[in-house]
Amino acid sequence: MSSITASVPSSKAMRSGASLRRSRRWALYASYFFLILFAIFFLAPPYYMIVTALKTDGEMAKLATNPWFIYDGVTLDQFRILLKNTDFLIYFKNTAIVTVCVVAITMVVSVLAAFALGRMRFWGSSMLATGIFLTYLVPDTLLFIPMFQIVKTLGLLNSYWGMVLVYPTLTVPFCTWIMIGYFQSIPKELDEAALIDGAGHMQMLLKIFVPVALPGIIAAMIFAFTVSWAAFVYPMAFLYSSDQQVLTVGTVTSLIRGDVYKWGMLMAGALLAAAPPLVIYAFLMDYYIAGLTAGATKG
């Protein structure tokens, strides 16, 4: 009796287990199939940019061949023309200077502020934290016109130092916000121990909090880097001469001359300009993603 009742459900369970496994496998195949479709959608533009940048101008002019592939051989001519005949390297240098300065300013300002806001409550500190979050939500396109006037008054119009001045408004609020979260997640015992040992606040910050919160600091740095590398509205509005231009605007506007678009060279420029963020992403993907998701989950 007991053996019968035991055997019936067990065989049933086995059968349903097998079908479950089969349906799981089909779900997996379907997932792969649709993911490949989405990957084609997401990666087609960068792929096409690469293909274009590696083609000769002659092949580009031919309308008969399939533009998605290279038939006449791979060439680096487009990159050579770009680096030799255009101001691309000047843009690159300007962008690098601006970005390094902005990242440095952002990190100093936001680590100090986040430490104060995350670990030492003071009058108005929660209001300030809310204010920082709201500032983060202010898009650059809301304030670029009054900013134009301010930058002009300061004599920084058409100078990349003007960018060093205004970019921190885009980077500091978010970096401070995620750093507050990271600092708050550090156990209280750590700073109590440091206080007992007689450490000052700055010592505590530099010797204990910065090393412990290093993942957060790297995530914030990556954020500041990508934002100031990719910024477009402010340089578009404030910079107009070639020697002061940055990469995004320089590639999109100054490399286009006359009616004939040199697409191969333009794509080579776009790829080189996009390379630093992509390289950082390739090596530090986990930090990148941690920074991305922290904005909505920490707080």
Add this chain to the structure above:
Amino acid sequence: MADTVQTWGSTVPGKATAKPNRMQKFLRRRSTIAFLMCLPLILIIVCLVIYPAFYSIYLSMLNKAQTRFIGLGNFTFLMSRDTFWMVVQQSTIFALTAVFFKALIGLITAHLVNNLPAKGQRKWRGMLLVPWVIPLALSTLGWWWMFDPTNSAFNYTLRSLGFDGIPWLSDPYWARFSVILVNVWYGAPFFLIMYLAALKSVPEQLYEAASIDGASAWQKFVHITLPMMRNIIAITVLFSMIVTFANFDIVQIMTAGGPRNMTHMFATYAFLLGIRSGDLPLGAATSLFMFPILAIAAVFILRGVRKRGREIG
């Protein structure tokens, strides 16, 4: 940390008041230090965000030469123009459609990636996030080239499949479609990452319990996944609404507002009026029209983030 110091202060008041109030002094010094540490940040926010915001309101009430105060003249002028109402319409269509499709694609791809074995997920996630990592201005340039009518990718492919080429950027409606498509392409990976993180935080036991009760995959999605993710979906959608509504790069690069001004957004229209035509006050007035919509979204995001913060603890 702050709490512990305060409790020390309250439990030993006798000692502290008897001797030269060291605890209180320490506290005072502490908040002074904290304030000093925040000072650079406060300066940046006050000088480069709050001051420009108020200056923008003042600027928008001047005439073009900035010599005369004309009150709400710029705003009434804008509201009397058909182009302005087209900008309002296009910005709304752009933001709503783009955010809807970004959220939808993000949700679908997040589920697909989550279905994979754990080992492969990282690779797929890394690949699918690439559009978000390329600076938008540069990838838009690539899209522009793909949209090229005579000589390029999409129309070649369409023609070889036997269709006619599409005037992607020269026909106003196709141009609207194209700028939205690029925005969806750029923004969907962000939703993918956010939703994937949210999916991982749903406790596995809930699904197991539902399986035992015989719930179908769709029922699990509607009754477990969606409620658990509701907050994060709301935050990302509202956040993306702000960013999308205020978008500048895509339209400026691909169409510069044309054809027939039909793809202009608030940002590009403000750029045209304020910087290109040199009427800063009118441009400032145009971007100020974005403010109420952004403010409403911001309030709701803040509520969502606070709630989520409390849920996580």
